[in-house]
Amino acid sequence: MLKIDQLELGPVQTNCYIVSNSDKDCLIFDPGEESERIVALLQKKSLNPLAILLTHAHFDHIGAVDDLRERYSIPVYLHYLEREWLGLPNLNGSGKYAMLPDYRIKEADVLLNEERVLQIGPFEMELFHTPGHSPGSVSYSFGTEGFAVVGDTLFRGSIGRTDLIDGSEQKLLQSIRESLLTLPEQMVLFPGHGPDTTPQAEIAGNPFLKNL
Structure with missing residues (x-):
């Protein structure tokens, strides 16, 4: 059984998820900022990171990428449609806010270009392209563990x-309808911000989805 640790990081409290197994291997999802807090958690639990996986390339999901990639010598995974976004503030959104520094992150190591089963070491997951929030x-x-990391596609309510x-x-509503609401009703959906939810809960109570 896999274990999930969650950290709320950065100026807009982006959820970073650390998914680990009993052998202490782990994957890092959306390290948005505050790399020292992520490192502290990894050290406390004696975890060995294998990769960084990004749900998308907005600034609040990428701020700690380079620190962690260089520290642990691990690859970064990102969808190919946002391959230029990491290094361009006008695309990743950091250039939009005067109070933020420009986020310029090095290129991703692995570009994802199709929906498929993704294998990283002992971890196996199904990859869904869910555009709308970003391309x-x-x-x-x-699936076998009963959870999904869904980024900023769907939130609780x-x-x-x-x-x-x-x-x-x-495109966003199509992604939600075809990729997320078709998952098992009780599957736990871990979003980029806020608390987790399930397809069943969102079908029943999300006002944005009432006509889907």
Whole structure:
């Protein structure tokens, strides 16, 4: 059975998830900022990170990527449609806010380009392309473990914003309908911000999905 640790990081409290197994291997999802807090958790639990996986390349999900990649010599996974976003503040959104530094992250090591079963060491997950919040948004489903990491596509009682570069409400709702709401009703969905939820809960009570 896999274990999930959650940290709320950075200026907008982005959820970073550490998924680990009994052998102490782990994957890091969306290390948005505060690399020292992530390192402290890894050290406390004696975890060995194998990779960094990004649900998308907005600034609040990528701030600690280079620190962790260099410290642990691990690859970064990102959808190919956002391959240029890591290094361009006008695309990753950091250039939009005067109070933030420009986020310029090195290129991803592995570009994801199709929906498939993704194997990283002992970890196996199903990759879904879930655009709408951003063109390269993806979700990672650990079906046999009963959870998925869904980024900013779907939140408890809400959905991702679509007013950023290349966002699309139509595509977002299609992604939610076809990729997330079709998952098992009780599967735990871990979003990029806020508390977790399930497809059943969102079908029953999310006001943005009442017409789906």
